[in-house]
Amino acid sequence: MMASFRDIKEDILARISAREWAPGDLIPNEVDLATRYGSARSTVNRALRELAEAGLLERRRRAGTRVARRNWRGAFFEIPLVRAEVERAGGRYGYHLLERRAEGAGPEAAARLELPAGAPVLFLRCLHFADGLPHQLETRWINLSEVPAAGAMPFEREGPNEWLVREVPWSSSEHVFLAAMPDAGERGLLGMEAGEPLFVLERRTWSAQATITWARLAHPGARFRMVSRTDPTG
Amino acid sequence: MMASFRDIKEDILARISAREWAPGDLIPNEVDLATRYGSARSTVNRALRELAEAGLLERRRRAGTRVARRNWRGAFFEIPLVRAEVERAGGRYGYHLLERRAEGAGPEAAARLELPAGAPVLFLRCLHFADGLPHQLETRWINLSEVPAAGAMPFEREGPNEWLVREVPWSSSEHVFLAAMPDAGERGLLGMEAGEPLFVLERRTWSAQATITWARLAHPGARFRMVSRTDPTG
Numbered sequence: 001m002m003a004s005f006r007d008i009k010e011d012i013l014a015r016i017s018a019r020e021w022a023p024g025d026l027i028p029n030e031v032d033l034a035t036r037y038g039s040a041r042s043t044v045n046r047a048l049r050e051l052a053e054a055g056l057l058e059r060r061r062r063a064g065t066r067v068a069r070r071n072w073r074g075a076f077f078e079i080p081l082v083r084a085e086v087e088r089a090g091g092r093y094g095y096h097l098l099e100r101r102a103e104g105a106g107p108e109a110a111a112r113l114e115l116p117a118g119a120p121v122l123f124l125r126c127l128h129f130a131d132g133l134p135h136q137l138e139t140r141w142i143n144l145s146e147v148p149a150a151g152a153m154p155f156e157r158e159g160p161n162e163w164l165v166r167e168v169p170w171s172s173s174e175h176v177f178l179a180a181m182p183d184a185g186e187r188g189l190l191g192m193e194a195g196e197p198l199f200v201l202e203r204r205t206w207s208a209q210a211t212i213t214w215a216r217l218a219h220p221g222a223r224f225r226m227v228s229r230t231d232p233t234g
Numbered sequence: 235m236m237a238s239f240r241d242i243k244e245d246i247l248a249r250i251s252a253r254e255w256a257p258g259d260l261i262p263n264e265v266d267l268a269t270r271y272g273s274a275r276s277t278v279n280r281a282l283r284e285l286a287e288a289g290l291l292e293r294r295r296r297a298g299t300r301v302a303r304r305n306w307r308g309a310f311f312e313i314p315l316v317r318a319e320v321e322r323a324g325g326r327y328g329y330h331l332l333e334r335r336a337e338g339a340g341p342e343a344a345a346r347l348e349l350p351a352g353a354p355v356l357f358l359r360c361l362h363f364a365d366g367l368p369h370q371l372e373t374r375w376i377n378l379s380e381v382p383a384a385g386a387m388p389f390e391r392e393g394p395n396e397w398l399v400r401e402v403p404w405s406s407s408e409h410v411f412l413a414a415m416p417d418a419g420e421r422g423l424l425g426m427e428a429g430e431p432l433f434v435l436e437r438r439t440w441s442a443q444a445t446i447t448w449a450r451l452a453h454p455g456a457r458f459r460m461v462s463r464t465d466p467t468g
Contacts, residue, residue, distance in 0.1 A: 050314075050318070050322060053314055053315060053317075053318035053322075056312075075310070075311050075313060075407075075409035076309070076310045076311075077309050077310075077311070077411075078290075079309060080284075080287055081287060084284070084287035088284060088287070172463070173309075173463070174461070174462070174463045175309035175461070175462045175463075176459050176460065176461050176462075177311075177411050177433075177459065177460040178433060178455065178458070178459040178460070179413035179414075179431040179432060179433040179434075179455035179458075180413075180431065180455060181429060181430070181431060195415060195429070196415070197413040197414065197415060197431030197432075197455065198413060198431075199411075199412060199413040200413075221412065221413035221414060221431065224412070224413075225410050225411065225412040226410065226411040226412070227408070227409070227410050228408070228409045228410075229406070229407070229408045229409075
């Protein structure tokens with residue numbers, strides 16, 4: 001199978017993350033990598049160039065390519081359960097289920113969960129509070145073919161996120177952070193000022209077989225930020 | 235030196251990241267960790283509890299604490315140079331210096347750079363373009379005591395970020411992601427619609443000795459999102 005430059009980037013990133021290739025190590029040359037991945041040398045070159053631009057590799061003419069010792073240009077955000085996040089900040093956590101219905105996937109749910117339209121899903125909308133103030137509005141679909149047990153859960157006292165983390169193993173995930181304006185309903189539910197933006201975290205989670213769940217976690221922008229502090233040990 | 239629960243969390247996170255403690259490994263018990271860190275057992279307990287809540291550790295009564303095999307509840311965002319980011323998306327990169335002045339640190343610069351008021355700093359404001367459209371508004375202070383060479387750089391053709399990455403080694407960094415409304419000047423410079431929010435990335439970088447630089451990188455919210463996809467190999 002011919003690897004794409006994205007496949008090659010991901011494989012190299014995985015080796016760096018696992019410290020198979022440690023900071024300062026020389027990695028194989030382009031010709032050897034092209035053989036290893038069964039790809040054109042130009043494909044390998046593009047992967048190496050992008051990783052070098054991101055600061056993960058250091059390329060030197062003649063001296064070869066090394067894993068960068070510093071300038072790991074990235075940020076790791078720990079994303080705790082919302083209850084843990086509120087309690088960690090010294091707040092009192094509250095939870096309220098707004099909507100829960102099992103249904104056939106409409107166009108958005110089908111796209112988010114990578115399912116055919118009409119596939120069985122559970123739609124949930126929940127509010128999470130910190131000291132009685134709305135902190136996060138959660139909108140979620142769960143793939144009931146992959147997680148049938150969710151169909152029997154009321155989610156009236158415990159949010160679906162906590163239940164999923166405890167009960168359903170996952171193997172990969174995607175996070176998207178973005179800024180957006182709330183609609184009137186969201187503004188009201190979250191108790192936001194006119195003209196205040198949302199900070200939105202979208203998360204999709206997969207098992208080895210299928211998409212498990214997609215969630216949109218919306219926070220009042222004036223009261224929320226994501227912080228990451230890194231001390232690279234390389 | 236007595237370690238705080240934050241010190242202990244950071245040390246444990248560093249060991250997990252470096253795979254000194256790999257997924258599934260049993261870590262030392264609370265009593266041993268309290269001895270190792272010279273801290274109260276309750277301090278160690280708080281660090282372990284927060285790491286468990288974040289999904290990084292699994293705690294079992296009697297069976298001890300292990301590094302979690304899955305549910306790494308976090309997201310790693312690669313943060314490339316803006317030029318690389320634009321070119322990677324197939325765009326044509328452009329750069330324009332708006333303001334550059336050496337000055338004594340005012341209240342905001344002093345706070346951002348952790349310097350006394352009046353300390354020598356370089357203030358910079360730059361626009362980065364993708365295919366001729368404004369993509370990022372960069373506002374930056376550089377600590378001239380720590381990076382005196384920056385005082386001689388015009389930054390007219392190359393942005394300060396690229397120069398700093400190439401010339402100035404750093405040892406730790408802090409990233410903050412947030413949503414905010416632009417002021418009229420920012421909206422005009424970035425060519426944004428009325429009512430469109432900003433996605434803002436703030437980054438502070440330290441050498442072993444001092445703060446090097448603080449930057450606010452503001453993007454039009456309608457055209458920008460941060461994406462991270464993880465395949466934990468644990």
